[in-house]
Amino acid sequence: MPDFSAIDISASxxxxxxxxxxxxxxxxxxxxxxxxxxxGPYRRKEAVFSSMYSDQMGFANHxxxxxxxxxxxxxxxxxQSPPKLLYNPDHPDAQADGxxxxxxVNPVSEMVNMIAASRAYEANIxxxxxxxxxxxxxxxxxHV
Amino acid sequence: xxxxxxxxxxGLLSTTLDYSLRRHKVIAANMAxxxxxxxxxxxxxxNAYMQAGLRRVENNPAAxxxxxQPRMVYDTTGETRLDGNNVNAENEMIKLMKNTGRYxxxxxxxxxxxxxxxxxIRLGK
Numbered sequence: 001m002p003d004f005s006a007i008d009i010s011a012s013x014x015x016x017x018x019x020x021x022x023x024x025x026x027x028x029x030x031x032x033x034x035x036x037x038x039x040g041p042y043r044r045k046e047a048v049f050s051s052m053y054s055d056q057m058g059f060a061n062h063x064x065x066x067x068x069x070x071x072x073x074x075x076x077x078x079x080q081s082p083p084k085l086l087y088n089p090d091h092p093d094a095q096a097d098g099x100x101x102x103x104x105v106n107p108v109s110e111m112v113n114m115i116a117a118s119r120a121y122e123a124n125i126x127x128x129x130x131x132x133x134x135x136x137x138x139x140x141x142x143h144v
Numbered sequence: 145x146x147x148x149x150x151x152x153x154x155g156l157l158s159t160t161l162d163y164s165l166r167r168h169k170v171i172a173a174n175m176a177x178x179x180x181x182x183x184x185x186x187x188x189x190x191n192a193y194m195q196a197g198l199r200r201v202e203n204n205p206a207a208x209x210x211x212x213q214p215r216m217v218y219d220t221t222g223e224t225r226l227d228g229n230n231v232n233a234e235n236e237m238i239k240l241m242k243n244t245g246r247y248x249x250x251x252x253x254x255x256x257x258x259x260x261x262x263x264x265i266r267l268g269k
Contacts, residue, residue: 120179131172144259
């Protein structure tokens with residue numbers, strides 16, 4: 001009988017990809033935000049993924065189901081690249097020279113990341129579905 | 145003559161089931177880390193797991209099958225990307241499908257074995 005711990009591996013990835021998707025949505029939502037609590041324009045944020053294995057080959061004893069497995073979000077990086085400058089003297093946040101400091105969000109790359117996150121999410125759903133198939137099949141051994 | 149009821153079939157097939165479940169975890173972990181920087185894909189090769197045990201059975205069908213603990217290896221078939229990750233999503237998908245297929249096949253064979261046994265028992269009634 002499967003112990004269902006394989007689903008936890010895929011579930012960790014679903015959580016991670018969903019979080020990444022939320023950050024992408026936040027980036028796109030703030031593409032024109034010039035004021036933030038930290039001051040200055042909004043800065044692009046990105047999730048940092050790390051695999052949940054303390055050592056590389058220590059993975060060999062991963063059958064121990066008490067160990068956490070899969071992937072986790074270990075932090076959120078703030079993109080430190082300089083803000084985009086847009087000439088718009090009428091803007092309330094325009095500098096003395098007429099330029100407005102706009103967020104360093106590039107909608108195109110956010111879209112690309114969104115597709116990647118969405119596909120990765122689907123791939124892990126497929127892994128869960130395969131696992132369910134195996135578990136269903138295992139149940140059927142009893143029906144001889 | 146070999147004992148049809150207590151031969152190696154059930155043991156071998158359940159080892160295959162066990163192997164497939166373990167490999168599923170390895171593949172699921174690869175897919176979970178498809179976007180993790182510097183993650184290296186791993187695999188649990190069937191050969192390394194089964195061969196030694198199978199060879200013993202071939203030489204002596206009555207032998208008790210013992211399998212060594214499976215060894216994880218790095219799967220280097222995928223190209224390493226700029227972020228140091230070499231997980232290939234398509235590869236993993238195909239491995240996943242084959243693995244699930246193998247599991248289903250082993251379950252079907254196991255059921256067939258039990259059906260055969262039941263038929264044999266019924267003959268005596």
